[in-house]
Amino acid sequence: MKTFPPHPLTDRLRRPVTAITAYDYPAARLCDEAGIQLILVGDSLGMMVAGHPDTTSVTLDQMAYHTEIVRRGVSRAVLVSDLPIHSYDTPEEALRSARRLVEAGADAVKLEGGLGQVEKVAAIVGAGIPLCAHLGMLPQRVREEGGYKKKGKSAGEAARLVEAALALEEAGAFAVVLESVVAEVAAEMTRRLRIPTIGIGSGGDCDGQVRVLHDVIGAYPWFVPPFAKVHGNVAGVIRDSLRAYEEEVSGTIPDAPRQQKKTCEGRGEGGSSPVPERT
Numbered sequence: 009m010k011t012f013p014p015h016p017l018t019d020r021l022r023r024p025v026t027a028i029t030a031y032d033y034p035a036a037r038l039c040d041e042a043g044i045q046l047i048l049v050g051d052s053l054g055m056m057v058a059g060h061p062d063t064t065s066v067t068l069d070q071m072a073y074h075t076e077i078v079r080r081g082v083s084r085a086v087l088v089s090d091l092p093i094h095s096y097d098t099p100e101e102a103l104r105s106a107r108r109l110v111e112a113g114a115d116a117v118k119l120e121g122g123l124g125q126v127e128k129v130a131a132i133v134g135a136g137i138p139l140c141a142h143l144g145m146l147p148q149r150v151r152e153e154g155g156y157k158k159k160g161k162s163a164g165e166a167a168r169l170v171e172a173a174l175a176l177e178e179a180g181a182f183a184v185v186l187e188s189v190v191a192e193v194a195a196e197m198t199r200r201l202r203i204p205t206i207g208i209g210s211g212g213d214c215d216g217q218v219r220v221l222h223d224v225i226g227a228y229p230w231f232v233p234p235f236a237k238v239h240g241n242v243a244g245v246i247r248d249s250l251r252a253y254e255e256e257v258s259g260t261i262p263d264a265p266r267q268q269k270k271t272c273e274g275r276g277e278g279g280s281s282p283v284p285e286r287t
């Protein structure tokens with residue numbers, strides 16, 4: 009049975025590692041109270057919170073803000089925050105950005121990429137900040153790659169993934185997320201690495217799994233990735249509650265629409281506001 013190397017953060021994780029994203033206080037608190045081991049302030053917030061098509065417009069300021077509010081809801085789990093695109097283009101910038109997220113409340117940071125990131129990982133870890141790596145499909149590169157594609161399909165690509173993972177482990181990463189990696193390749197990486205692998209769309213043989221919160225609870229009905237198992241229907245509960253509220257209010261004030269119309273016309277004509285003046 010694989011045991012993780014001693015590390016202040018891996019000491020708080022057990023196999024299988026349960027990890028999930030959270031972007032705000034109530035979600036983070038619910039995840040923490042549910043016993044989730046690792047909470048990720050993912051830059052997927054650009055999609056799930058801000059409604060962008062991908063993560064490439066997320067800024068460090070946004071990540072710091074969401075880290076701060078998630079921190080208030082987390083007392084047990086390990087809190088990891090994503091370094092967003094272009095916040096770690098050089099080792100110096102990577103370290104500056106990582107420090108900013110730690111100041112905002114992160115226990116650790118995560119960045120995407122393989123061999124090209126080793127120097128940055130070493131700079132961050134060398135300064136005492138725990139770092140989680142991220143290999144396989146890299147959402148911050150989705151535009152260059154022209155879509156979300158499975159990784160490790162060819163022998164060459166699989167070998168490069170293993171090589172990158174070993175180099176990131178050597179540079180001091182405490183864990184590695186494997187996103188959309190062919191299951192057999194993810195299993196091989198899990199065998200070869202001492203640090204935990206945390207999979208998403210990478211089969212069941214990783215040391216743990218991470219999911220986007222909205223996928224798990226059914227809060228984002230407009231798109232669900234094929235690998236996601238939806239365990240709830242939060243969007244349905246919200247819709248039903250809103251319909252019930254809307255029906256209750258419009259039912260108890262039958263002439264509400266007419267009154268509203270009159271009010272608007274009054275304003276349009278330059279009439280006085282129907283809201284009483286404060287004195």
Ligand code: KIV
Nearest residue numbers: 029050051052185218
């Ligand atoms: O930003 C994110 O949600 C992530 C997960 C997909 C691992 O990086």
